[in-house]
Amino acid sequence: MGDICLVLSHIGNFETAISSSDFQILELRTDLIPLNFEIIDEFIPKFEKWIISIRKESFEQENFNEILDYILKFEPKFVDIDEDCLNEELINKVISKSELIISYHNYDHTPDFDFLQNKIDKFVELGAKMVKIVCKGAKNSDFATVSKLYNKNNNLICFLMGENYRQSRIEAYFKGAKITYARLENAKEVAAGIPELENLKRDLQVFEKNLEKSIEVEPFKVSGQISANASKSHVQRLLAIAILTKGKTIINGFxxxxxxxAFLKIVKELGFEVQLTNNQLIIENSNFNFLNSVSVNVGESGLALRMMPFILSNIAHEYEIKASSTLLNRPLNVFLESVEASGIEILSRKFPLKFRGRILKSEIFIDGSFSSQMLSGLLISLPLQSKDTVVFVKDLNSKPYIDMTLEVMSKFGIKVEVENYSKFTIKGNQNYQNHEIKADGDWSGIANFLVAAAISGKVEVENLDINSPQADKAILEVLRNFGAKIDITNSSVIIENCEFRPFNFDCTHAPDLFPILTVLAAKAKGISRIKGWKRLLHKESNRCAAIMEIMGKFGVEIQLEEDEMLVFGNGKIEGGLTINPHSDHRLAMMASIAATLADDKITILNPDVVEKSYPDFFRTLERVKILK
Structure with a gap:
């Protein structure tokens, strides 16, 4: 690891600086601190390892050349000369006493790799022991430029300036930066984004801890046969119905x-008998009594949260709902408006959420533009009411998920009249019938492997229902337009790479496909258009911003136009990068599959986030990947 350098921009901070033991080097900014021989005599001998930084403004000081000569008598460890100040006499003077750093700064943008590499080569030829490249971050692809420079060069200090590019300094430290800069608390920010020392130490520790748990994915292609994991969307609907079904519910392929x-834990805590043998789950609901009050924790499941008040209204008089992690930060307004519209009383609008009573309204009006999950909860709960109910829905999104809900209800004997996805009529006094059912294979999770095959290789996937109402089955339509070979048999789906065409696709009703489709689009040379990015704003992360950040790091240009994301594919991405998936399972999977396009390994921080939907993702990847 490199050294931490504390930047001294005011001589009055010297005593405070040297009282700390959390850095190894002090930088004296001769362009910022007025110097004289007395100051040099007083301070330079008191610290062993200095960087004396020289900028064009340094020469505005009176007698600066004489002052510099005097400083060099103390033989500071490093002298950093900005390119604008270079001359043969100055270089020779410095290298006779100190190790020379030559630096290039660009306060407007980050030039391309070739330009910066030429700078490095030139500076080394001039005698630099170390080269410093510091540019303003202007776009996420600048991260890839920095990473590429570290991959090719030793003895480098290279990072991006800017508040939105602070992470570049942290990543540079672990890429091999010889020096990383910090400032004292409340000291002047001499460059945009330079952290305070304590914050830098904290961020380095957090990043190092995350690196210890990271996974490295080398460039690969796929080949082999796998089985799709069970769909969490389908299974959670089955569990919700099992709670409301008298008698026994059997779920195979669980x-x-x-x-x-998290949902299954709720089932157990409500007092239902649960038996899991191999992949068969049996839930017994025979002696259940209505509860006075109950408290449940939905974990990070947005679906469980948005269905649960309606489900629990059939279980208890008062009910409390807790949540954890990213779910605590998601907006609640539209969700709570839907609950309120049903007649359920809201006792607390902040976590833990608290509710009272049953669904009272016979006509319910809800907004479906934010999520369809509240409607799923209502539809599952309403057949048990003593009266008929009509639900009017405005601007319903994710219609296939409502199809899934209706299909599951139908298999348990419940009928719902649907008019144009805007009016749902549910007869009261219906009962769910005992049923044995198989959990659907998950199209959203397996879409990652289908895309990997379309980019580089061939894969056969079993346990997929081609007639499933799952929204993400639409991946087949995208892959067909992309140019992949698709073979569908009675028991499997086979995808093989063939052509790589740009595509247009509306993701409004299948937002979970968005991340992996940006990787697919990066393979196709040209512009792909993916509609519906506004659906991504309130997922586990701000998924739209996070996709743009990650793909930008990979060197892929993305633009937003109204509700369309334009991906400018060039057939490859930059590797050698460390990716933060922002606690989002789909982004971790997306970044891993991107290695099919990379020229170097991709490091994924916090890979365990895939456990939210696909715990076996990385084990499955190991079974089918072949290193390039």
């Missing part, structure tokens, strides 16, 4: 995930 496990 697989857990963080979201499913």
């Amino acid at each position: 697989e857990g995930s963080k979201d499913v496990d």
